[in-house]
Amino acid sequence: MATPAWTTICHNFVHYKRCYDVFEKRSGKVDLYNNWAKEEFSKVAEDICGGKRNPGIRNPICTLGMGSGTGSFEMALLKQLQPYFPSMHHTVVEPCEEFISHYKLHSVLENVQYDWQPKTFQQYMHDHECTSNGRKFDFISAVNSLYYTGNVKETIRFLIDQLTESGYLLVVVRSEKGSGFRIIVNFPELHPAFKPSYFISSKTVSEAIAELGMTAKVNSLRTNVDLSGVFDDDDAEGDDLLDLFTGVMNFRRTAPETLVERVLNFLRQESIPDSESGKINYMNHSVCVDWDAILVEKLHKQ
Incomplete structure (x- = not known):
């Protein structure tokens, strides 16, 4: 199949961020993630404290954000750790300079020492292996970033290796149940717009964790987005x-008309019926978007 003459939105930061801002506004994703941090991750923060620290000793904690983006959700996670660890050292690995600039303006917390690493995961891993200072992390988050890291199993193995004993790894990744993943699977014509690793889903990550002999706790993060x-x-x-x-980019105007119509028909079929009538409301085409928050604790035997 010939590669279409179109441009992926991943190659244009301004366009991508505008699209994603619209998505967040229409889906309530920010509130969904932040509420999960308060209601569920707060329990993990207690475990990290109880399993690693003497309650009478408040030592600094080392954390790592892998593909931190603009830092809004990362900030919500760190806030849950602050009551237990008022002094924190947080490493931010993010290749997009625009995201880092946004992070520094809007998501920086007091009493947190930041180590800014403007590089890709592959660059970070290479540099870490060459110049490792032996630092381990009590908590690592990789939120919607594994799509860009390459080999999933090796990525998970590397991140687990960077944890201290009883440390936690949080991976947030798209579930195969949501429309965002299903549209990629159902339209091979769109595949040239995505890197191969973009087909990673919760199932892929869970299988990689299981192959490493570990167990994970999975929480579903589900919301609806209005696509009318x-x-x-x-x-x-x-x-x-x-x-x-x-x-x-500009899919409606650059893709073949037949493909555009097929994609629109797919999204119509994905529309969620009204909760009361059980019928599709054609004035409000809401579809399900679904992520999984996958937590892994590094136990002594691991």
Whole structure:
């Protein structure tokens, strides 16, 4: 199959961020993630404290964000650790300079020492192996970033190796149940817009963890996104959402007309029935987007 003459949104930061901002506004993703941090990750923070520290001794904690993005969710996670560890050293690995700039402006916490690493995961891993100072981390987060790291099993193995005993790894990744993953699977024509590792899902990560002889706790993060604007040719935000779901810049105007119509039909079929009537509300095309939060604790035997 010939490679289409279109541009992936991943190659244009401004376009990608605009599309993702629309998605977050229409889906309530930020509130969903932050509420999970308060309700579920707070329990993990207690475990990290209880399993690693003498309650009477408040030592600094070392944490790592792998693919930190703009840092909004990472900040919510660190806030849950602060009551136990008022002094923290946090390493941020993020290759996008625009994201780091946004992070520094909006997501920096007091009493946290930041180590900014503007590099890809592959660069970080290479540099770490060459210049490792022996530092281990009590908590590592990789939130929607494993899509860009290459070999999943080796990535998980490396991250686990960087944990202290009783340390925790949090991986947030797309579930295969949601429309965001299903659209990629159902349309091979879109595959050139994505890197091969973008097909990673919760199932892929869980299988990699199991192959390493570990067990994981999985929490579902599910919400609905209103895609009604996608079906309006004159809706700019609808165009942005369509670009985000397909991975293609200006998809409606650059992709073959037949492909555009097939994608729109797929999204119509993905629409969620009204909770009361059980029928599709064609004035509000909401579809399910689904991530899994996967937690792994590094036990002594591991």
